[in-house]
Amino acid sequence: MISRLWMRPQERAVExxxxxxxxxxxxxxxPAQLRFTYSADERAGFFCDGEAIADGPPRGTVxxxxxxxxxxxxEPGEHVLTARLFAxxxxxxxxxxxxIAPGLFVQDESGLLSPDWDYQVxxxxxxxxxxxxxxxxxxxxxxxxxxxxxxxxxxxxxKPVARFEDNRPLEPSPLPPMCREELRNYxxxxxxxxxxxxxxxxxxxVFSGTGEVRLRWAEPxxxxxxxxxxxxxxxxxGDPYPCFSGPGDRFRLTGGxxxxxxxxxxxxxxxxxxxxxxxxxxxxxxxxxxxxxxLRRTLSIPGDERLSRLLRHSWNTLQACTFETLMDCPYYExxxxxxxxxxxxLSLYELSGDIRLAENALRQFAEGQYSSGxxxxxxxxxxxxxxxxxxGELYQxxxxxxxxxxxxxxxxxxxxRRNDALVCELLPVARRAAxxxxxxxxxxxxxxxxxxxxxxxxxxxxAGIPPGCRYGEGCTLNLIHLLSLQQLAxxxxxxxxxxxxxxxxxxxxxxxxxxxxxxWIDERNCFAEDSARSYVSEHAQVFALLALNxxxxxxxxxxxxxxxxxxxxxxxxxxxxRIHRLDDLFARRRERxxxxxxxxxxxxxPELFPNDWWQRSDCHAWGAHFxxxxxxxxxxxxxxxxxxxxxxxx
Numbered sequence: 001m002i003s004r005l006w007m008r009p010q011e012r013a014v015e016x017x018x019x020x021x022x023x024x025x026x027x028x029x030x031p032a033q034l035r036f037t038y039s040a041d042e043r044a045g046f047f048c049d050g051e052a053i054a055d056g057p058p059r060g061t062v063x064x065x066x067x068x069x070x071x072x073x074x075e076p077g078e079h080v081l082t083a084r085l086f087a088x089x090x091x092x093x094x095x096x097x098x099x100i101a102p103g104l105f106v107q108d109e110s111g112l113l114s115p116d117w118d119y120q121v122x123x124x125x126x127x128x129x130x131x132x133x134x135x136x137x138x139x140x141x142x143x144x145x146x147x148x149x150x151x152x153x154x155x156x157x158x159k160p161v162a163r164f165e166d167n168r169p170l171e172p173s174p175l176p177p178m179c180r181e182e183l184r185n186y187x188x189x190x191x192x193x194x195x196x197x198x199x200x201x202x203x204x205x206v207f208s209g210t211g212e213v214r215l216r217w218a219e220p221x222x223x224x225x226x227x228x229x230x231x232x233x234x235x236x237x238g239d240p241y242p243c244f245s246g247p248g249d250r251f252r253l254t255g256g257x258x259x260x261x262x263x264x265x266x267x268x269x270x271x272x273x274x275x276x277x278x279x280x281x282x283x284x285x286x287x288x289x290x291x292x293x294x295l296r297r298t299l300s301i302p303g304d305e306r307l308s309r310l311l312r313h314s315w316n317t318l319q320a321c322t323f324e325t326l327m328d329c330p331y332y333e334x335x336x337x338x339x340x341x342x343x344x345x346l347s348l349y350e351l352s353g354d355i356r357l358a359e360n361a362l363r364q365f366a367e368g369q370y371s372s373g374x375x376x377x378x379x380x381x382x383x384x385x386x387x388x389x390x391x392g393e394l395y396q397x398x399x400x401x402x403x404x405x406x407x408x409x410x411x412x413x414x415x416x417r418r419n420d421a422l423v424c425e426l427l428p429v430a431r432r433a434a435x436x437x438x439x440x441x442x443x444x445x446x447x448x449x450x451x452x453x454x455x456x457x458x459x460x461x462x463a464g465i466p467p468g469c470r471y472g473e474g475c476t477l478n479l480i481h482l483l484s485l486q487q488l489a490x491x492x493x494x495x496x497x498x499x500x501x502x503x504x505x506x507x508x509x510x511x512x513x514x515x516x517x518x519x520w521i522d523e524r525n526c527f528a529e530d531s532a533r534s535y536v537s538e539h540a541q542v543f544a545l546l547a548l549n550x551x552x553x554x555x556x557x558x559x560x561x562x563x564x565x566x567x568x569x570x571x572x573x574x575x576x577x578r579i580h581r582l583d584d585l586f587a588r589r590r591e592r593x594x595x596x597x598x599x600x601x602x603x604x605x606p607e608l609f610p611n612d613w614w615q616r617s618d619c620h621a622w623g624a625h626f627x628x629x630x631x632x633x634x635x636x637x638x639x640x641x642x643x644x645x646x647x648x649x650x
Contacts (some may be wrong), residue, residue, distance in 0.1 A: 006104060007022060007104045007164075010162040017089050017091075018091075020120065021085075021153075022106075023116060025078070028112060029192070033110060035109045038106045039104075039105040041087065041095070042099050043086055044086075046083050054070045054177075056173075062367075064363070065100070067172055081129070083250065084151060088127065095335055098337045105170070111526070112283055115159075118160050119161050120156045120158050123144045123146070125141065125145065126203055127140060128141060133332055155193055176356070189222075191272055193273065193284065195270070195286075198267070200330050203261070204287070205256070206281075206614065207253055212252050214248050218268050218270045219618040221270050253279055293354065296352060298473055299311040305593050310593055311630060312626075316603055318351075324341070328620060329607065338402040338409060340622050343571055346632070355413075360408060362413060365589045377397055384397070394465075403433050403436065404480050406429070408493040412634075414640045415638060427491060430534075435482075446478050455464075457565075459611070472529065475519040475543075478511060480547075494642060515527075524536070524550045526541055527553065528540070538564055538565045541557050542565065558584070567596065567606070590626075592609050595610055
């Protein structure tokens with residue numbers, strides 16, 4: 001954590017949103033290795049002699065801003081290193097992008113770079129907010145004044161940079177470089193590029209002529225030789241926007257040949273390229289990006305194509321939803337949520353020995369914790385500093401169950417026994433989270449937590465909230481908290497103190513009693529969701545099996561009369577079935593995953609089980625968790641292995 005000099009445009013009037021290109025010209029007299037450490041706010045792409053060499057830094061937080069390293073072999077001669085910096089500002093930047101002060105940092109460790117940097121602010125461009133892909137960065141629109149040669153260090157007016165002292169905690173990225181692999185599994189049909197699989201790619205294009213270009217991406221693909229009628233105007237059920245919506249990136253060209261390199265990756269199965277005037281698309285190349293996982297399990301199950309397809313689609317989903325952070329979905333939000341991340345990581349623990357992204361996520365969620373102990377449902381996020389939770393709100397940062405799920409997420413990681421030091425470091429975060437939720441207990445000894453009381457997406461639940469539970473209450477929420485207290489006691493017994501473990505066990509015992517008193521329905525042998533005992537769904541019964549070991553609820557689950565868990569919460573349904581050996585119910589719910597994987601056009605797992613009510617995301621991380629059930633040998637209820645653990649402190 002050190003403070004260094006950063007670079008920015010000299011004009012003090014330059015405020016986000018803007019693009020700037022920084023340039024360094026240098027000469028090597030012999031073959032050499034260029035090495036430099038860099039960072040940027042918000043983000044930068046580096047080019048050497050016009051060719052892309054790096055993009056970053058990995059998305060960090062205001063507590064830990066990341067740097068990255070570039071190593072590049074060079075031939076003798078004159079070279080130009082350029083860095084394309086974008087700073088969109090709070091109104092237009094991606095939801096998951098934080099910012100302190102726009103600028104660029106470069107530290108030359110090879111002695112090859114010149115001490116003199118210059119820059120130009122790219123004129124002739126404007127920005128528009130994304131619409132359907134609302135979590136991504138803004139779209140770019142250029143006019144005749146745009147300098148297409150800036151990345152080669154040519155054209156326009158170049159000025160000396162301004163230097164400024166920045167004291168942010170700059171740390172080396174704990175993550176490997178994201179992959180960059182050229183893709184060829186696509187076909188061009190008129191204005192469309194159709195990809196065989198769901199992709200997350202940087203595009204590089206060469207255009208010529210005079211007129212305009214519009215580039216727009218959509219999640220749905222086309223598996224036929226030609227797109228169906230009205231393909232560009234199609235929309236998913238319940239979605240007010242067509243699959244292609246908004247301006248996309250739009251460029252005005254004035255003749256000659258120009259090259260465009262995406263400043264951020266795009267997701268989906270279809271690219272629409274609309275050309276106006278006499279513009280010609282000379283070439284297009286696509287480079288897949290994402291976390292460089294090494295798969296250590298086989299996804300092909302001999303003699304079972306349905307299961308093999310489900311596993312392939314699930315793995316495709318995880319790949320698309322893991323970048324420099326975990327993401328709920330790559331097309332829309334691109335945000336790291338606590339609950340979604342748990343599903344991701346439980347699968348990835350089984351499929352890869354790489355835990356670096358898990359460690360980073362656990363730390364980042366902890367860095368987002370408020371002084372109250374509340375955790376934002378997602379982090380990093382640009383909304384964090386201005387947020388204050390209020391009772392009964394919708395679609396906001398605090399989801400009470402997600403604060404509780406962080407404790408379970410930490411317990412999952414602790415069971416690996418791969419980084420005990422990190423568990424000890426983050427245990428106080430889990431304590432504060434539990435204490436915060438306990439501070440919202442009412443006279444009935446049950447939770448009444450402010451925030452968005454989201455549990456699951458169901459057709460008849462407003463904003464994912466069980467009926468009668470808008471104001472931070474409900475049986476499922478309390479059962480989730482109960483399990484978290486039980487697992488926090490396990491964490492304390494292993495890594496904390498026996499006193500704290502006993503305290504959490506006592507709190508769990510009181511909560512258990514209050515849950516039974518308020519929500520148990522004797523005549524139906526099940527738990528109601530609301531305190532009026534007027535509504536029953538699968539969700540409370542599932543967590544009663546997990547947190548209370550209450551097998552009396554099994555007959556009502558078998559009845560098939562309750563509102564069904566969505567694809568996200570069905571993780572807990574399947575886990576409860578597996579733990580309690582309810583093979584018939586497990587097989588019945590598994591069919592829903594098979595149906596999702598067999599949906600025409602999908603190569604990934606969706607946000608919701610297929611239905612006619614609402615279909616948004618074609619690729620959603622929480623839909624991929626069947627991988628966990630296929631390959632895991634344990635359960636989420638397993639205690640932390642204690643073979644080599646020291647005794648807890650008194």
